[in-house]
Amino acid sequence: MILRLLMVGTLALFPSANGSASESAPAFETLLKIDAHSHVFEDHPDIVGFFNRLNLRTVNVCVSGTNGLLEPMHEIAFELYRRHPAVYPFEATFDLLRRNKPDYTASVIAWLDQAFARGAVGVKIWKEIGLVIKSPDGAYLLPDDPIWDPIYAHIARRGRVLHAHLGEPLEAWLPLDPDSPHHGYFSRRTEYYFYGKPEYPSHAAIIAARDRIMEKHPTLVVVGAHLGSLEHDLDAIAQRFDRYPNFYVEVSARTKNLVRHPSATVRAFLIKYQDRVLYGLDAGWMPYLGKRGPTEAQRQSHLNMLELRYRADYAYFAGQGEVSNDNRRVEALNLPRGVLEKFYHRNAERVFQLEQAWAGR
Numbered sequence: 001m002i003l004r005l006l007m008v009g010t011l012a013l014f015p016s017a018n019g020s021a022s023e024s025a026p027a028f029e030t031l032l033k034i035d036a037h038s039h040v041f042e043d044h045p046d047i048v049g050f051f052n053r054l055n056l057r058t059v060n061v062c063v064s065g066t067n068g069l070l071e072p073m074h075e076i077a078f079e080l081y082r083r084h085p086a087v088y089p090f091e092a093t094f095d096l097l098r099r100n101k102p103d104y105t106a107s108v109i110a111w112l113d114q115a116f117a118r119g120a121v122g123v124k125i126w127k128e129i130g131l132v133i134k135s136p137d138g139a140y141l142l143p144d145d146p147i148w149d150p151i152y153a154h155i156a157r158r159g160r161v162l163h164a165h166l167g168e169p170l171e172a173w174l175p176l177d178p179d180s181p182h183h184g185y186f187s188r189r190t191e192y193y194f195y196g197k198p199e200y201p202s203h204a205a206i207i208a209a210r211d212r213i214m215e216k217h218p219t220l221v222v223v224g225a226h227l228g229s230l231e232h233d234l235d236a237i238a239q240r241f242d243r244y245p246n247f248y249v250e251v252s253a254r255t256k257n258l259v260r261h262p263s264a265t266v267r268a269f270l271i272k273y274q275d276r277v278l279y280g281l282d283a284g285w286m287p288y289l290g291k292r293g294p295t296e297a298q299r300q301s302h303l304n305m306l307e308l309r310y311r312a313d314y315a316y317f318a319g320q321g322e323v324s325n326d327n328r329r330v331e332a333l334n335l336p337r338g339v340l341e342k343f344y345h346r347n348a349e350r351v352f353q354l355e356q357a358w359a360g361r
Contacts, residue, residue, distance in 0.1 A: 024337040025318035028311060029055050031341070034348040035310075037061055037163070037225060037252035037280035041076045042287050042294075043083060050303045051087050054310060057345075059280075059352060060088045061163065064126045065096035066133065072288060078118050081357075085119070089357035091163055092120040094151070096133055099141075105150045112154065121352040122161030122223070130166055130206045131192070140201050144212040152213060156220040161352055164213075165225035167206035168192055169257070170232050181256040181326060203229070214244040221351060223278065224249040231257035234269045241276050248351055252280030255313050256326035263331040270317075274339045278347045279317075281309060317343065 025031075035058040040047065051057065060080060062073050070093070077090040092115035094108045101107070112123060129143050141147065143166050155162050171180045173194050176187065186193040194200045201209075207229065214222055224247065230236045231254045240247050251258065258266050270277055283306055287294050294302075315323040318340055319332035335343065349355060 025335070025340055026337070028314050028318075029053070031055065031318075032057070032345045033279065033310070033314075034058065034345045034354070035252075035281050035283075036223070036250040036278040036348045036352075037282045039063065039282075039284040039286060040080065040088065041073065042285060042299075043076075043080055044299065046299060046303065047285070048084055048087060050306070054307065056310070057087055057089070057354075059121065059163075059348065060090040061124045062091060062093045063124050063165075064128055065093050066128050068097070069288075070095055074115065076288060081119050086358045089121050089352065089354055090119070091122040091124045091161075092116075093124045093126070096128065099133070099147060100136060104147075108151055109154050112151070113158075116158055116160060119357060120160070121354065121357050122163045123155050124163045124165070124225075126165050127167060127192070130201055130209065131168070131194075142201065142205070142209040144209040144216065148213075149216065152217045152220055156217050159353075161221045161223055162213075163223045163225060164210060165229075166210045167203055167229035168194075169226075169229065170203050173203050181260065211240065211244070214247055218244075219246065221246045222248070223351065225252060225280075226282070227251055227254045227257065234261060234265065238269065238273065241273050248276050248278060248347070250278040250280040252282035255316065259316065259325045259328050259330045263333055267333045267335065270333065270335060270343065271339055274342050275347060277343055278351065279313070279344050281306070281313070283309070 033054070033056045035056065038058045038060060040058060040060050060077050062070075062077050074092060077088070077092075080088040081090050092112060094111055098104055098107065112120075115123075125143070129141060129148070131140065133141050135141050135145070143164070152162060169182050171177065171182045172186060172192060175195055176183060176193075180186075210222075210224070210228070214220065222244070224230075226249075228237055228240070228247075228249045230240075230249075237249060283302075285302055312323070312325050315332060316325045316330065317333050317335055320334045321332060322329050323332045324330075
């Protein structure tokens with residue numbers, strides 16, 4: 001029954017008359033696609049087969065630095081990369097729990113060097129920096145705090161990427177809006193909903209701190225996860241592209257925000273900044289966090305959901321006419337083929353130096 005509903009949903013998303021792939025766009029399976037932000041933590045032939053069937057690769061992201069599971073998480077990511085280097089290049093993260101220890105900086109740098117030696121293409125930092133962890137005096141540790149500077153400098157020296165999910169959508173600081181694409185998340189995850197909580201840093205303070213990282217470390221390549229938490233304001237992203245030449249963004253979990261903007265505006269933005277935006281979805285599959293492994297039905301349901309979302313995104317970015325995305329009828333972007341190729345794989349290949357990673361070097 002679930003599979004039948006998914007198949008019906010797929011047909012509804014891709015009507016033959018409207019929303020078909022543009023003449024300049026290759027078929028979905030033909031174009032190499034790199035998901036610049038996902039969390040896949042199980043080595044299973046059905047999952048690898050899924051990626052290969054869809055001509056899809058991913059940057060597999062380790063997160064977070066406060067859950068106490070750094071070592072098992074990284075071991076799974078490394079083993080996936082070792083066994084399937086073309087599918088699962090990975091990013092490391094680092095411990096945040098020992099941040100007040102005298103040897104903290106040296107230990108983090110040593111940890112990251114080990115991860116780089118094992119093939120990590122970048123380092124992920126998460127919104128817990130700025131919105132969760134605190135300094136000994138009780139203040140929230142912002143992303144530009146001096147404690148992080150030696151770590152950022154080392155990442156830059158090693159030529160790796162800082163993949164930064166800092167802050168949340170602006171809606172996290174506003175009254176709940178049932179029409180917001182993030183209403184469901186903030187209704188459930190109230191720990192990340194900050195309206196009426198003045199003790200938390202503001203959205204503007206988090207974004208300014210992220211900007212100061214790039215000012216202090218101009219050679220550091222920074223990829224802003226989720227449109228850099230500026231999904232509501234494409235002009236604000238453009239301003240940062242113009243100001244910081246090593247700043248990039250990916251669209252994971254924020255295509256649902258892009259479809260709220262006029263399609264002509266999004267298309268012009270992606271064409272103008274065609275070298276600075278990466279595709280992503282931000283889907284998580286982390287069986288190691290549970291007490292029991294997933295069933296075959298659960299795994300297949302997850303893969304069915306992923307395929308629907310990947311195809312719906314492709315219809316929006318590559319298609320023509322009216323398409324459906326996030327339960328909204330919108331005009332597809334019909335991106336030129338060259339822009340589409342950069343967005344879906346060439347930018348990620350260049351920014352993360354994936355040709356070396358795919359070769360296992």
